[in-house]
Amino acid sequence: MELQFFKDFDFTDFWSESSYSVRDYIEEFPDDEMISSIENELGYKLPASYIELMRIQNGGLVEKSCFPTTEDNSWAEDHVAITGLMGIGREKTYSVCGELGSQFMMEEWGYPNDGVYIADCPSAGHDMILLDYSKCGKDGEPEVVHVDQEDDYRKIFLAKDFETFIKGLKDEEEFDGD
Template identity: 40%
Template sequence: MNSKDGNRKNEFWDSNYYNHPDLTDEMVEMAEKELGLKLPSLLIEFLKVQNGGYTKGFAYPMKQRTTWAEDHVPLSELFGIVTEKSFKTAQNILATHYMTKEWGLPEKQVLLAGDGHWWITLDYRKGNIPSVR
């Protein structure tokens, strides 16, 4: 990791509580195949600094009131990419298909953070370039 990556990690990332493995290009390819879409390169670069985990505690702005606050939801974690099926973690974007069914969410989204009552997602419903919802 170069010093620029180290600075990014110190400013954003906190604990890798579940001890996710370092993200590899092979893991990204496997995830994209399983999800059936191309993940944004900026997200991949970010997850190569730390492959998901808890953040230093941020908020994601919202245009409408949420059950959490007037204008935001917490961004206290960001899911990583864990391709090993036996690895136990609550912070894996590859749980998207399961969680989509479990919570009755719209298809063509990738879950980045949330707890079931709210989600931050990459929304691919309008095409191959996602918006963040």
């Protein structure tokens, strides 16, 4: 598969290999039919960079789990953390249409319906990473934002697109412990 995105990105040590990741995150590789079905269910066109990454590995826990911020939040003063990326599918607990996926977070936790929640955070539901379509429309290129349930669902801008978000993830060690 020739990459359109992530051409200069080294995925060595990006994914965290664990039985938990296999059990709860990693879906089968999505074909065009599955992608179309998921997009119809969610009501949003998924970014091409997200689809490309999910065709390399469809969801999973990540080693590089922190993204720098300029705003403090319920996690830290200078970054947010993610647990894993949700795959394109319905089978695994943490996939975009899974048991604890995007729809669940909006319906059960009251998260704003502004896009697709694609990454969970170590807070067990108290903050999430959103592909935010509120500025671009349902077929546009969404920004990536952190949504903090603990702070009245305040959004913190993280990246102009999904590829930039993935490339900006850092090792936890790069941040001072609180």
